[in-house]
Amino acid sequence: MTERISSVETIDVRFPTSRHRDGSDAMNPFPDYSAAYVVLRTSAGACGYGLVFTVGRGTEIQVAAVRSLASMVIDRPVDELTADPGALARRLVGDSQIRWLGPEKGVVHMAAGGLVNAVWDLAARRAGKPLWKLLADLTPEQLVAQVDFRYLRDALTEQEALALLRAAVDGRAERERRLRTEGYPAYTTTPGWLGYDDEKLARLCAEAVRDGYRLIKIKVGGNLADDVRRMGIARRAVGPDVRIAVDANQIWGVPEAIRWMRELAPFDPYWIEEPTSPDDVLGHAAVRKALAPVRVATGEHVHNAVMFKQLLQADAVDVVQIDACRVAGVNENLAILLLAAKFGVPVCPHAGGVGLCELVQHLAMFDFVALSGSTEDRAIEYVDHLHEHFTDPVRVSGGRYHAPTAPGMSAEIVPASVIEYRYPDGPQWMPVSAVPVGTGAPTA
Template sequence: MRKILVIKRGLSSDMRFDLKNGAGSDAVHVNPVYAYAVCKLQTNSTLEGIGLAFTLGAGNRIVCDAIDYLVKHIEGREIHELMADFGSVYKKMADDPNFRWLGPHKGVVQLALAAVVNACYDLWAKVEEMPLWKLLTDLSPEALVNTLDFSYYEDILTRSEAMQLLQSQKETRLERELIVQTGYPGYDTSVGWFNYSDAQVLRNVQEAMEQGFTAMKLKVGSKNAERDIRRARIVREAAGDDATLMFDANQQWTLPQAIEICKQLKDLNPFWIEEPTHPDDVLAHVRLAEAVDVPLALGEHVPNKIIFKNFLQSGCMSFNQVDAVRVGGVSEFILISLLSKKMNVPVVPHVGDMGQIHQHLVLFNHISVGHPALLLEHIPHLRDYFKFPVTIVDGKYLTPQEPGMSADLLQHD
């Protein structure tokens, strides 16, 4: 008999974590504070749903205030009844008339929505006593699309198309399920934080390779481009020609700068160049892609499905870095992932959650949607704060087995 689980109350927590010795630094965030706006759903049992949105400092409190408002949409709801038509509830939250003027579908409101939505999926998986990846991969196409809001996607991806896409992947699903045993490949972002010295970057590259990583990322975007080129060469020489390298500019270049610097970085054979210019400027990315034949990875700062839709239609996006703790949570992530599959653009998420949630979502993407199992970003700095931290062995994410989405945090002072 199915357990009846009612959401009695939703509340937020403002959790912030200081980083040390240059960790987490990029061309914008020189001294970052990693922060989670946490949504906790209390129920008529001991089970709680935990959802995260990621921010970088004082703005976290504002997101928490928005969470405390949005949870009214789901308080009093039974979790199975809620998730059976979650797409409709999602739309009501995203279009709440008291908040829509502040967006729509971006900024503080969208981050708060992510935390609430993620908490719902976490609670759903926990009551079913499954890890989130298992819950999602076991759902029928109809049950899955019922959790999605196709508003403004009707012209590019209909509900029936999404169901057909999911159904079409079942024939080859068995071979993709092997990823559960082998582990999902990771790449190391922490080798090349912006404030690390050249010597530290070199040491980190060597340590990452010893840990089994064959893919790693360097932060670029310096005011002096020569620094970026020099450090990129250091990483390439240390890692070798066979290593997979990515360069992340964190939106620091104008289009003319991006064209010039990307031409130089191209000689180092990057797997991608990430966020080369302003994240909302679709046309600038199109012009860059036309000017320089180098793969572009985009999406860390793209806030919603509409801008992803525009990027995917434009043809300039080589890799889709949609992040479930920045867009409107797991529901919107899945919708964007489905469109990305239709447009033949692989999804390689940014991990504002430190990979805790996305280790589930990339398994779903590979098994159910048919995305290639390429890479998942690994950032280790907050692993000690999680109840069930990600496990990396020989550069691969081991498959999580605990019920939920691995978002439960330990008590933090």
């Protein structure tokens, strides 16, 4: 019997993070970190896990999108899917009717990503390897075959991609050894949420330095006077040598971004992240030109490889922030890593939320071993929330991610957490009844 995908379960899981303002920023004052969680099951009883990260309301739309696309996965032979997830990615992204709803953007594109990532997770589990290792063991030719170059060739051809990967074949083994022993640099956003008070900000900044971080991130963009005060607190807490990135989460228009950041320049910000709309390639280029040497970073909301291509072509970014769940999965992120390598721009993945650290670490580690070959000016975002809900949580210490060793993409949520936080019927979300269960009718 051919092993096939027998079911695709998609579950709305929401964590009530807004209750403590964890994750609060200028555009997201009260996020509830959530996911459309995807579980593929095979006829042989194996599983693959994926998720689309969301921030609360609207997760039901994301779930609906995954369920609609799941028909293109159900009943497919597992050998076929796992041998060539790129073929699945092309089918999902290219469906001639569903494509109208994007194309290659928003809810439908992220749904494709959730399914494609789940197939990669399944492939890595079957291979008995963590995903980063599975990818790093593929040949340059196999990797290039996983990428859709249709809209990229004016910036990156198949031949150029092959050359980049081939140039990194020598040294893969040595870098893999270093990765396993030394890990991969992390930076932390834990201190800087906008909803935290000054005391908490100062304390968490100092702790971050003690914990070994050389780069921290502060949310800005709510109020200029507050930002100036908070940047001062952070700079005093970390000293002159630790880098402080700032993140506006798209709150500004282009002229406003430039004006506001000039006020923060005395505190030596390392990068300004999401100064304006993630769609505004030319806007980012203008901001970058006006604010140099402050770097410009973006990516968590950059919806596909075509947009990253332009950010690079327009010299609009110094830092490419891939996100594991925004684009159509591992395959499109391979394309983005190749584009970044071609243009010589470092990749510092976006993470945090729920599960984003777990998933994206694999992509950065693959990039180090088999493509860019460097961790210089690179770090994966780290936020210390919600890892306890994963069966293979990230391990971060001394300011570094440890390389995962368990098979898969680290995307499986602890089953008890799925039950507890399922929306709207998990215990965390069900309104507490005014009358306790088991209370009988009043007796006469």
